[in-house]
Amino acid sequence: MNRTSLLAATALAALPLAAAAQERPVAIQNVRILTLEGAPIERGTVVLRGGKIEAVGREVTVPAGARIEDGKGGTVMPGLVSAWFRIEQAGPRTQELPGRGGRRGPRGPMPTPGPSATPVNLAASKAAASLYANQEVFADLLGLGVTTLGYAPSGQGFPGRGAVLNPAGRTAAALTVDDAAFVLVAPAANTRAKELLKGELDKAAKVLAARKAPPPASQPATAPGSQPAGAPASQPAAPAAPPAQAPQGRPGPAPAGTPGAPQGGSQPQPQKDPNVEVLADLLDGKARAFLEVGSANDLIHYLDAVGSVRFPTVVIAARGGGSEGRLDEVLDQVKELKAPVLLPTALPTAPFTRDLVNQARRLHDAGIEVGFHLGNSKEGVRQLFFRLMELVRCGLPAEAALRGVTLAPAKMLGLDRSLGSLKVGKDADLLLFSGDPLDPASRLVKVWHKGQEVKKDPTR
Amino acid sequence: MVNGAPLLAAGLGLAALVAAQGTPAAGAKDSPRVLAVLAERFLTVSGDPVDHGVMLVQGGKIQAIGPRRSVAIPAGAEVLDLEDRFVCPGFVDLHHHVSAGGGDINDMVHPINAELRTLDAVKPSAAAIRRTAAGGVTTTCFIPGSGTSLGGFGVLLKMTGGRLEDMVIRELGAMKVAQGFNPERPSGDLGATRMGTSHLLHHTLLQGKAYAEAWRAHEEGRGPKPELRPDLEQLRRVFERKVPVLIHTAGARDIVATARMFQDVYGLWMILSHGCFDGWWAATAVAKRQTPVNLGPRNYQFTRDGRFQGIPQAYWDAGCRDLSLNTDAPVVAAEQLFLQASMAVRLGLPHEVALRALTLTPAKQVGVGDRVGSLEVGKDADFLVTAGDPLDPRHGIERVYIEGRLIHMQGQGDVR
Amino acid sequence: MHARILLSLLVLGGIALDLPAQRRRPPTGRPAPAAPDNQPAPPPAASLDRSKVKAWTLYKGADLHLGTGEVLRRGELLVGDDKIFAIGTGLDLPEGGKVIECAGRVISPGFVAVRALGLGQPSGNPGKAADGVNPFDPTIKMALAAGITSYGAIFEGGTASPDGRSAVLKLAFGDLKGMVLQEDSVLQMRVPLNPQQWQTLRDQVKKVQDHKKAVAEHAAKKDNTPAPKPPAGTEKLLRVIDREARLWIGAAGAYDNDAIREALEVARLLDVGVVLVEPLTAWSIPDEVAATGSMAIVNPRQVADPDPGRKDSTGSNLAQCRILSETGVAVAVTTPRGGFAGGPSIGTGGIMGQDLNTPHIDAAFAVRGGMDNREALRTLTLDAARILGAESRIGSLEVGKDADLLILDGDPLHYRTFVQIAVVNGKVVYEKDKEPFYSHIGR
Incomplete structure (x- = not known):
């Protein structure tokens, strides 16, 4: 923020x-x-x-x-709250982005933090910066009852920050309520992605340690929440780790000037990487992560990569089922993250069968707060209540189904004080x-x- | 090791043995000598197994079979003492494509090829034939492929190799029809859909029927002599019910459509071959018509609820009793026909049904049940020798005899 | 063999069996050459610490097919967490342990598929295999139903020099850490090589030998200078020569005696036993294979006719597994591939008996060719593990x-036998009655 x-x-x-x-x-x-x-x-x-x-x-x-x-x-x-909304970028892309190392990004037709096959740390970049307002979808969704949108960037690694949108807006500025609502973390099951996650979080831990160190002390301290390389993933979080419970409100803004504030002394400050600074905010509990996983497999590879590092997190299940496992197959790991989960509404089938699995009910019964994807188009949202009915018919309490499209996603976006x-x-x-x-x-x-x-x- | 094979000099190659015409082997067609086979168990298939039995073979035929106390071995007989081994009838594979040594089975120009026959493609010297025999398969129906709606006529063969004349049981073994997918002609010809392929078949069958009826009328003095139609001559035999139609068909829809066309409409002698995918859903309809089914090469369907559903077992459970198994060689290797039965048993088919499905049932289906398929007096002495259950892959086929003649010994000859 | 086991039982009575003693038996047929690659590495017994075990399980009453060729009738198997702690009779179960009654059942080591596709292995290039495996792949359950508990995932390789990537993966469903046993213990190449490729290989071997000499001299000096590094491009070759990786050699064309002899020439040049991947005619020159200490992966059902144009051409032989094994060449079986065959994958295409749904049928075909039934189990267990260089961890009950x-309902190689329960890393990961695949088939 x-x-x-x-x-x-x-x-x-x-x-x-x-x-x-x-x-x-x-x-x-x-x-x-x-x-x-x-x-x-x-x-x-x-x-x-x-x-x-x-x-x-x-x-x-x-x-x-x-x-x-x-x-x-x-x-x-x-009103419905869509915590996870993506649309195709459309229209001219002339917004500028912060580049790495604090330099200004290139001007003109520009690299957006779009889907990337290679994992990157662009955590400081903002999805809102490339938002094209002149699209019917916002009014369409509002007409179907979607009164708030969480707009997510795409890509692997830390592809950028998501925004909260007001679908009634007609300009990019009016659409954007908060252009730094969450930091997207998109792990993947490959060495490059895992090393990027671990490496960038290690850097962020060092930055955080430096921020917290008393000004005269100059020796580098091991950051809280970060583990030395090779530490077993099963170790409990370090005592000084940031609060694992997602805060019940919008995370407060970072203390003014913190990221860039000179820390006294005459030594030249190393150039700051704004992307790492954002991750340091994350580790400090001052921002929240949306952890986009396609499957149980993505989640366990993520945990394998980051070890015991924890920060306020919302788990976004990009897919319900498939051949890489469902989140209800890794209940222990999800519980241990103490994170709410946003699920697709469709009932997945168990592998090799036609048996439908009410993943939402299983997570709900395990005490995990569950919200739902509303869909990125009006066609999708029109299906929403039929899908919810099916979930309810298959055992999810009606109250949980309705909260899953209102209060739960509002909490995930840190907006439950007002929505x-x-x-x-x-x-x-x-x-x-x-x-x-x-x-x-x-x-x-x-x-x-x-x-x-x-x-x-x-x-x- | 088994004793009592005096003709088999140690180390003598089998090819040489088969070629040696000097002294005809006892039991063989051209020998007056009796071959007395002693074994622990004869799986007769037609009846109960005969334990500690003897089987007398003369002139290529089984002369007697029974317990040793009740069957006297004639003086001068050559004794083959197989000790603790099992003897079972040679296997019969009705869906076999490799007796030309590979390929040569799809003539793709016309969709209807009632004038073609695989008899013209058999290669008696093909190693594939020796290999098939080494797998205990003594009789095959070598049929055309499924590239056209009517591929031609398959020939019914003994897997002896040697002279073609000696191999042939019936020149027109079965007419091969193919339904669904494979024979469809998507490149613009008629027959791109099931409607088209069905039309082509109806068109031909109606002509064949009329032609056969005209000939019958003539032969019964009721009509003029029809003009000879080479393209329909073979088909005429099908309408005389002298030759069965073996139909490549699979999936419930096609199976019912096929039985309707060939059994209900034309009243032909048909064998439904493959029957796989979800074909077992139509098993009740097939059972009701008592359609002969010849299943394979697919032996299970992976169902939508995650089951490895044995296909032969599903047909059996639905009441289909006329059930045989095939390899569709080369899809499953010809010499692994027995394994189709092993896997059917693994997935739930009763063992004795599975063994019958390799032997007597296919023999009867194709109309040679009086000659092959079981160990019965008067039948061809086609048999194989194993160390035990012939469906257990661990029991190699140690010897194979066709019409009393040793055709294969494990580990010898060029097919090992 | 029976007598030996009986003797062991009599001598040992209530104490755990002295398994290494059982293993030291004369090989069948002629004595094996004394190549080090022919001896399986022993399990690391030193790593067992009873005090650290959290959960004990005692499997009681089953016939134990140990995977080494031995069988222990109505034996007991004590498992602590993920390791085997004792095998014998009358074993003590530590307090709080669980007993699994297996009377009337057979226990076998999990099968090791030397090569398999799918089953949770990474697709594409994930970097390290451990970073890309998918322990939730549903085909893992299907492979467990077939008895496979570990396999070789071979990603690349097959050029004119040792190369490629590989991993030995375990079917620890849902357990990321439990899935990866080791990486890159298999490297691949292929024959034939052209004269230039031979020269390159010889040059590389020379470089490695010089490097090893330099390392030895450096070690002798005992100064603090940094140890010499291997010359660039020879790292993989060095691993083969140092026996850190098995070298699998395939053939680009027909794997006849010419190609086999070329592969054996590579073995002699590198002075290591290699693994011949599906040689066709090795049965006709088994002594030559054995003399190099090499091993073989065999598809017992592979058939080929002799080349009529060559007097020395032999074609395939169903007895290849038996002949090689009797000559002292360790053999692992693999599944038919090519043409219509299923290959080394778990298929659902409808033909049972032709793919990895039935690995025991591949071993049964080794028996069909004359191999002893108990010895043949090794082609799916201990010898398969050796071919993957993983025999210190998997492949036998030791x-x-x-x-x-x-836990099986019959002899491991009988065609009607089903896996009732599969255990990986001490955990039950498959139960026939609880999965859809075969639960409808009663036995």
Whole structure:
């Protein structure tokens, strides 16, 4: 996180607020409310004002002058949060990227941190920098109820940082809420990728140690959280390792000036690698990682590569099944990471059979927080609730299925203070269904985003 | 080591032995002498095994078989004492492509080749024939490939090598038809689809039927003498039910379609060959029609729930009793026909059914059950000698006899 | 052999068997030449430490086919964690240990496929094999059902000099660390070589010999100067000559006696026993093979006719495994490949008996060619492990070796025998009743 993203966040917050402040409050009445924090509220009312939820409950006083929305016995739930969203880059690519070693990147048609066959450390680069705003998909997804997007870069190793997007934005700046929401870690089962992960994290550990060392001390200390080469992976994390529990909120910004601050003394500072600095933030618990794994195999090779190094992590399961193992086959390792897991919604089949495996239920039953991929296109998102129904039919509690597309991904993005459930003070992102969202007969009726009713995806 | 092979001088090559015409071997066609074979167990296939038995062979035929106390060995007989060995009938492979020494089985110009026959392609000196015999396979139906819808006529052979005339059991052994995939002609000809290949076959079968009926009418004095049609002459034998149709067909859909066409519509003598992939799903329909099935080279289907489903066992369980096994050599090596039965047993087929599926059943299916396929009086003395269960790959085939003549001894000759 | 085992039982009574004593038996047929490559390396018994064992398992009541050619009737096998600690009868089970009753069953070492495709080995070039293996590959379970517990993954090689990459992998399903036994213990080359390639090889060997001399002289001086480095490009050759890697030699064309003799010439030049990969006619010159201390990978079902144009041409022989083995040449069996055959992979194409779903059938064909049934098990176990240079860890049930074993419902080489349970590194990794493949077949 840095100042740019803070500014962006502030700017974004300011814009709709300014517009919303002039608007009348809205009271959605006669609805079943799935707050997703506590029991559903029957025949309740939700009041929206200034882009926020002002009141939720059975007995709510409707403010004078509020516009009344009759829910007609339908159901409201929080807006959908897509924590893992990728789109093809489109349009001109003229954004500049930070190059290695703090130098300015090349100008003009540029190397984006796109998919790379070779593992790289470009952790300081930002997916948002190459975002092309003029695409219909944002409005399409918003119309289907996706009110927040986590936008991920592509590539192997540390290909860059992901962004939080506001799908209502029409320009890159308006789309981007936070351009440094997470650091993508994309391991792979090969020596180059594994050595890159280990090598870059070792460097980052040294940087972190230097940052934490008292100014007069100049001898290099072994960084906490890093292990000497060859240390067995089964060793418990070093006592000084960063907190393994993902923080329940957005990680705070790094102390101003930390990365580049001179540490006193007259010795020339070695040139800093911004990519390594970002990884040092990660080790320090000041940023979160999205760990993209295709399979159980990727995960165990990742653990083999990094040893006992841990940092706040969200596990992104890029695929549900396949011939390299599912995450429910490595429950112990996932539990040990203390990380929530984002899964595809499709039920994978067990190898060689037609037996469907409810991986989500298995992870949920093991006490692991589970969220779901929503899909990168409107076609994908239209399938979402049918897929969730299937998961529920196969044993996943309905509440867990709905939290898995709202509160859980909001937490993964560190946005659960303002998103993911219907709670007073949170953003007024909510969906009105004609019935229970998991009932195939019910229909998405309306979408509110930051208190504004948006043009719903037309279904006839 | 086994004693009692006086004609086999130590170290004498088998080829030389076969060529030696001086003194005809006892038991062989051209010898008046009786060969008395003593062994621990005769797997007769037609009945219970005969333990501690004797089998008398004269003029290439089995004269007697039974326990030693009940069968007297005539004076002057040559005794072959096989001690603790097992004797079983020579194997019969109805789906065999290598008696031309490789290739020479697909004439691809026309989709329908009712005038062709593999008789013209047999190479009696081919090592492949000696190798087939070394695997205990004494009779094969050497058929054309599946490159065309009607590949021609296969010849029914004894794997003796030597003179072609001595090898042939029946010149028109079986008409070879191929269904699905292989004979499809995707390059623009008619027959690119199942519709097209079926049409071509119907077209030909209708002509053949009419031709055969015209001849029968003529022969019965009911009609004029038809004009000779060389392209339909062989097919006529099929409609006279003198020759079976052996049909390459696999998969449930094609199997049912095939049985419908050849059995239900034309009422022909048919043998359903391959029957693999998901063909066993149609096993009940096949069992109901009592269609002869000749399974292989695929002997299992890996099902969609992860099972190695034995195909012969699935047909057996569905009630198909007329069941034989093949190699489709060279797909499975001709000399490994026995292994097709071993693997069928491994995957659940009863052992005695599997042994019958190598011997008597295929012999009956192709219409030579009165000559080969079991150790019975009056039948050809085609047999092999093993140290035990002939389906156990560990038991090498030590000797192979065809019509009383030693054709192969393990470790000797050029096929080792 | 029976008498010897009986004697062992009588003498040893309740204590663990003295297995090395059993192994020291005269080879069948003529005495083997005294090449060091002909002797299997002993298991590292010194590494066993009873005090560190967390879990004990005692397998009781099975006939133990040890993989060395011996069988111990109704024996016991004590496994501590991932190693074999004792074999015998009346063994003591340490407190808290588990007993697995195997009465009526047969226990064999896990089969070693000298060469296999798939089964979790890396695809493409991952760098180190250990960084690319996939212990979740579903075909691993299928291979375990076939009795395979380890195999050679041979990635590259087959040029005119020792080269390539390889790994000996274990089928430790789900266990990354447990999967890799060793890397690059096999290097490959092929014959024939042209005169120029021969010259290059001779030059390289000379360089290696000079280098070794220099190293010896340096060591003798005992000064602190750095040891000489091997000349560039000879590192792999050096590993073969130092017996750190087995050299497998294949043939680019027909592997007839001309090609075999050329491969043996390489063995003599390098002064090491090599591994002939699927020689066709080695059975006709077994003494020449044995004299170099070489070994062979044989597909017993391979057939070829003699070349009618050559008087000395022989063609294949089903008895090749027996003849080589009787002459003192260690043999591993492999699966038919080429044409329609399945090759060294676990197939699902529908023809059982022709691929790695039935490795025991390959060994059964060695018996068909006259090899003794018990000796033939070595072609899938100890001798296969030797050909991979991994015999100190796998290939037999011996104290100190890895606990890789199969619980079978019959003789290991019988065609109806199924693996009931497969154990790798002491862990049960396959149970017939719990996997879909063969659970429908009752036995």
